Amino acid sequence: MKQKIYRNIAIVTAIFMLVVAIMLGFSYYQMQKVSPLQTDVMETLKQMNESQSDNSELQQQIRELDLIARKAYFVQEHQLKTGTMILIGMAVALCICLNLYYKETKNLPEKDMDPIDDWMAKSKARKYIQWGAVGLMLAGVAYLVLSNVSLGSKDGSTPEEELLAEAGGDEAAVAAAGDSIAVEEVDSVQTADEASDSLPIPKLTYNAFRGNNSSASSAARNIPTSWDLKAKKNVLWQSAIPKHGYNSPVVNGRNVYLTGADNSARELYCFDVYTGELKWTAKADKISGSPSTMPKVNADTGLAASTVATNGKQVCAIFATGDVLCVDTEGKRLWAKNLGLPDNHYGYASSLLIYGNELIIQYQNNSNAKIMALNVANGNQMWSISPKDKIAWSSPIIATLGGKPALVVMGNPAVAAYNPSNGAELWRVDCMSGEVGSSPASSGGVVFAASEYAKCIAIDGASGETLWEVSDYLPECSSLAATSNLVFCATSYGMVCAYDAKTGEVKKEHDLSTPFYSSPVIVEGKVYLFSNSGKAYVFSASDFSLLNAFETGEKTFATPAFTDEMMIVRTDKSLYCVKKG
Amino acid sequence: MIVARFPKPDFSSGYEYPDIVHPAPYEQLWNWIDIFLLVALMGVVAWAAHKKHSRAAIVGVSLFSLAYFGFYRSGCVCSVGSIQNVVLALTDSGYQLPLYVLLLFVLPIIFTMIFGRVFCAGVCPLGALQEIVNVRNFRMSRAVTSALSVIPWIYLAFTILYAATRSQFLICKFDPFIGIFRLGGDVGMIVFGVLLLLLSIFVGRPFCRFLCPYGALLSIFGSLSWKKVEVTRKECINCTLCHMACPVDAIRPPYANKVKEDRLAGVKRIVMYAVLLPVVTALCALLIGSGSDALSRAHKDVYLYDLIQQVEANPEMDIPLEVETFNGLGRNVEDLRTEVEAIQHDYKVYSYLIGALIGLVLSVKLIKLSTKRTRKTYEIDDANCLACGKCFNYCPQEIKKK
Numbered sequence: 001m002k003q004k005i006y007r008n009i010a011i012v013t014a015i016f017m018l019v020v021a022i023m024l025g026f027s028y029y030q031m032q033k034v035s036p037l038q039t040d041v042m043e044t045l046k047q048m049n050e051s052q053s054d055n056s057e058l059q060q061q062i063r064e065l066d067l068i069a070r071k072a073y074f075v076q077e078h079q080l081k082t083g084t085m086i087l088i089g090m091a092v093a094l095c096i097c098l099n100l101y102y103k104e105t106k107n108l109p110e111k112d113m114d115p116i117d118d119w120m121a122k123s124k125a126r127k128y129i130q131w132g133a134v135g136l137m138l139a140g141v142a143y144l145v146l147s148n149v150s151l152g153s154k155d156g157s158t159p160e161e162e163l164l165a166e167a168g169g170d171e172a173a174v175a176a177a178g179d180s181i182a183v184e185e186v187d188s189v190q191t192a193d194e195a196s197d198s199l200p201i202p203k204l205t206y207n208a209f210r211g212n213n214s215s216a217s218s219a220a221r222n223i224p225t226s227w228d229l230k231a232k233k234n235v236l237w238q239s240a241i242p243k244h245g246y247n248s249p250v251v252n253g254r255n256v257y258l259t260g261a262d263n264s265a266r267e268l269y270c271f272d273v274y275t276g277e278l279k280w281t282a283k284a285d286k287i288s289g290s291p292s293t294m295p296k297v298n299a300d301t302g303l304a305a306s307t308v309a310t311n312g313k314q315v316c317a318i319f320a321t322g323d324v325l326c327v328d329t330e331g332k333r334l335w336a337k338n339l340g341l342p343d344n345h346y347g348y349a350s351s352l353l354i355y356g357n358e359l360i361i362q363y364q365n366n367s368n369a370k371i372m373a374l375n376v377a378n379g380n381q382m383w384s385i386s387p388k389d390k391i392a393w394s395s396p397i398i399a400t401l402g403g404k405p406a407l408v409v410m411g412n413p414a415v416a417a418y419n420p421s422n423g424a425e426l427w428r429v430d431c432m433s434g435e436v437g438s439s440p441a442s443s444g445g446v447v448f449a450a451s452e453y454a455k456c457i458a459i460d461g462a463s464g465e466t467l468w469e470v471s472d473y474l475p476e477c478s479s480l481a482a483t484s485n486l487v488f489c490a491t492s493y494g495m496v497c498a499y500d501a502k503t504g505e506v507k508k509e510h511d512l513s514t515p516f517y518s519s520p521v522i523v524e525g526k527v528y529l530f531s532n533s534g535k536a537y538v539f540s541a542s543d544f545s546l547l548n549a550f551e552t553g554e555k556t557f558a559t560p561a562f563t564d565e566m567m568i569v570r571t572d573k574s575l576y577c578v579k580k581g
Numbered sequence: 582m583i584v585a586r587f588p589k590p591d592f593s594s595g596y597e598y599p600d601i602v603h604p605a606p607y608e609q610l611w612n613w614i615d616i617f618l619l620v621a622l623m624g625v626v627a628w629a630a631h632k633k634h635s636r637a638a639i640v641g642v643s644l645f646s647l648a649y650f651g652f653y654r655s656g657c658v659c660s661v662g663s664i665q666n667v668v669l670a671l672t673d674s675g676y677q678l679p680l681y682v683l684l685l686f687v688l689p690i691i692f693t694m695i696f697g698r699v700f701c702a703g704v705c706p707l708g709a710l711q712e713i714v715n716v717r718n719f720r721m722s723r724a725v726t727s728a729l730s731v732i733p734w735i736y737l738a739f740t741i742l743y744a745a746t747r748s749q750f751l752i753c754k755f756d757p758f759i760g761i762f763r764l765g766g767d768v769g770m771i772v773f774g775v776l777l778l779l780l781s782i783f784v785g786r787p788f789c790r791f792l793c794p795y796g797a798l799l800s801i802f803g804s805l806s807w808k809k810v811e812v813t814r815k816e817c818i819n820c821t822l823c824h825m826a827c828p829v830d831a832i833r834p835p836y837a838n839k840v841k842e843d844r845l846a847g848v849k850r851i852v853m854y855a856v857l858l859p860v861v862t863a864l865c866a867l868l869i870g871s872g873s874d875a876l877s878r879a880h881k882d883v884y885l886y887d888l889i890q891q892v893e894a895n896p897e898m899d900i901p902l903e904v905e906t907f908n909g910l911g912r913n914v915e916d917l918r919t920e921v922e923a924i925q926h927d928y929k930v931y932s933y934l935i936g937a938l939i940g941l942v943l944s945v946k947l948i949k950l951s952t953k954r955t956r957k958t959y960e961i962d963d964a965n966c967l968a969c970g971k972c973f974n975y976c977p978q979e980i981k982k983k
Contacts, residue, residue: 017779021772028768084771088761091714091775098716098782118836122950124724129731129950133861133943140868143875288892288904289914337893338914379893381915 036069209307209351216481218562237276245304261303280331289338297347399442401461427464468504490516498544643703651706737794785828823972862940869936
């Protein structure tokens with residue numbers, strides 16, 4: 001009789017345990033999945049709060065809902081723990097009941113006395129182990145194969161993107177090899193999209209700071225030498241820029257790209273080259289590693305001092321936060337990453353450059369300065385070097401040296417050339433000092449570099465040998481531009497000059513008594529230059545005689561961009577297009 | 582992935598986070614009491630198993646051990662888990678292995694080499710818990726239990742991998758009974774522990790036989806032990822009662838080799854397995870080594886880097902809590918990548934090693950299962966015998982003696 005009671009208690013306990021275990025399992029699964037504070041209601045209320053930040057009732061409602069959600073979660077967690085304790089208690093009860101139930105019989109063997117066939121058991125065990133091992137191995141191989149397939153596209157880039165990147169590389173390599181201004185065919189997608197537009201798509205590109213390869217020149221023609229912003233004479237359009245920035249515009253096809261930033265957001269803009277319409281804005285947000293508070297930067301530098309780079313397929317931007325953003329021509333984000341907050345007391349300012357499928361970054365900061373190349377298609381690092389130079393604010397260029405493309409960068413104290421494919425150093429000349437903000441120029445296989453409180457130097461690009469060095473006039477922020485005969489230099493103390501490219505002799509100088517941060521660009525035998533106050537100067541590129549000078553009315557720090565018969569100028573306030581007519 | 586259940590508040594509440602307080606280090610005295618009791622209890626079991634043939638004494642030790650090492654000392658650090666500390670100390674010069682933990686690891690091995698698996702008998706709280714709840718044994722197929730006995734070795738191999746790469750202590754993480762000892766913890770593991778205990782009611786020591794990596798190690802030393810546990814010192818009358826009573830099926834019945842298989846065929850099989858041993862070892866090493874990158878995701882830094890890559894590839898996704906914390910700490914992704922590369926290199930090396938270990942275990946097991954032996958009486962399998970003493974109470978010769 002007692003045994004029956006124990007047996008029945010054991011059965012009931014076992015059933016009860018089973019039910020509790022199932023409930024606990026279900027509850028546990030639910031808790032693993034639940035995100036109490038990320039409900040639709042909560043998200044909606046939060047969105048409402050963004051637009052009604054002074055609505056205290058709404059905020060109170062959010063707080064109450066938040067509290068209820070947290071309470072509900074922890075109550076459920078408490079119930080789960082209680083249930084677990086009950087389960088343990090039931091297990092103990094079951095053991096006791098079973099012990100009592102089997103009290104009389106547990107010391108008796110429960111099986112008959114047939115001998116076990118030891119060999120058969122071993123044979124079976126061998127089979128189980130063999131098949132088990134084979135099965136596990138096959139499962140392992142299958143997993144490896146499948147995971148390798150997925151790892152192949154782990155970087156997030158599609159084969160098409162890779163192909164695009166490679167194609168872009170070829171174009172840039174061709175452009176760099178000739179040290180000429182690239183005239184690229186715009187892609188067929190753009191052509192199809194804009195076929196309805198009667199205006200021709202500009203053929204000339206201006207893909208980076210100071211043009212393709214940062215060459216400080218453009219093949220544009222028919223650029224006006226005078227214009228009037230107020231009277232809109234020779235000005236096609238003028239548009240406001242949403243956020244401030246000292247970076248310069250770049251042009252590819254119908255798109256003009258530039259960036260702006262403030263403490264609230266960092267943005268990449270695309271304007272229509274013909275209409276000045278803001279086509280899209282891409283925000284550099286939700287980037288892992290991006291600092292939550294903006295770095296302290298000098299007002300003269302800002303958070304968006306670096307000029308973007310494009311290859312007609314991708315557009316890349318970098319900000320003072322170390323955020324790199326890459327989007328397609330429609331503004332759709334392709335990838336983004338943070339390189340680490342640059343330790344830069346003025347603010348990060350070096351501009352980007354695309355060479356082949358490499359996005360080249362002169363990542364300047366006080367602690368771990370690097371020059372790196374990221375795959376422009378997916379942001380993966382292709383190579384990186386850490387020159388032992390001090391921090392600089394200069395931007396890299398691609399020059400043709402000794403018949404081959406070379407990456408030339410200025411730092412402190414070195415002007416150095418690298419193989420752009422792998423970062424291998426070609427030569428290095430220690431010649432700079434102070435705070436290097438200017439960028440180099442190149443012509444005829446010679447590299448020209450200058451910086452205030454240092455010197456202006458000409459270096460044989462093939463050997464790294466110094467050809468000449470002078471220190472008559474030296475730029476602070478403005479970069480050099482060079483033809484085969486002259487090297488143009490604009491200083492921050494109002495002097496501009498042309499050095500003889502062969503000897504370094506000052507061939508011509510002008511005391512313009514106005515500082516220059518913008519860089520000279522050589523276009524159609526002329527040199528275009530803007531003073532900080534917004535005064536435009538046009539010089540002859542052959543003898544540096546002043547052809548025209550006039551006030552535009554808006555402060556200008558950026559370097560203009562050029563395309564077919566058009567010049568795009570970014571001022572302190574706006575963006576405008578200069579075009580005849 | 583950990584769900585970002587409670588993200589940081591969107592508003593400034595003025596709440597100040599309390600300073601992080603680390604629990605005070607375990608008192609040295611208690612550590613030495615643990616060691617003393619470990620030695621004393623193993624001594625008692627050795628005495629009970631070898632000298633007195635007393636099951637009652639062993640059960641007493643089990644109850645005491647369960648109460649003390651299990652519930653009072655919360656089952657940590659235990660000898661089973663100490664494998665990980667030892668592996669870490671061997672592979673990471675920066676880790677100082679406490680003498681106390683070393684003794685927890687070494688002493689049961691020494692006792693096993695002398696007296697058999699007296700630690701498993703009832704001193705180990707994990708074994709004691711299963712022993713106490715065991716009511717009646719339903720014998721499992723020997724073929725199945727032989728095959729399942731490979732699992733602890735695989736578990737041991739992965740334990741070594743994750744400890745050596747400073748990823749995690751697998752044994753601690755998946756200890757099914759720790760939640761029961763502490764009356765709280767991960768619900769999933771507690772439920773698993775309870776299920777295991779329910780199984781233990783009808784199947785002897787399932788954790789010890791089919792999962793415990795320390796048990797796998799001790800089985801080697803058990804088979805080489807100096808003093809073997811005997812059911813009785815008197816003549817075996819082949820009554821089969823001890824065999825039927827053994828909860829872990831460690832008593833082999835008399836067996837006349839009636840296999841019709843040609844002797845040469847048996848020899849050929851053993852030679853084949855011996856020849857295949859290096860091949861299987863290499864294959865397993867290659868397989869596990871090839872999967873080292875996937876395995877390395879168990880490391881928190883690799884996992885974090887993986888998450889960051891996912892976020893970068895898919896900027897629209899919600900930023901996981903780990904990535905948010907990483908960002909908040911201002912760490913550099915490139916630095917993290919360098920660390921991850923070093924970790925993955927370690928994983929590569931150790932994955933090959935543990936792959937080879939698994940291959941070796943499989944091959945040796947197959948060779949062992951290919952041997953034929955004739956037994957005239959019931960014999961204890963010293964590798965698997967847990968010295969629980971249950972057989973003593975069943976042996977008519979022992980009962981008669983008492």
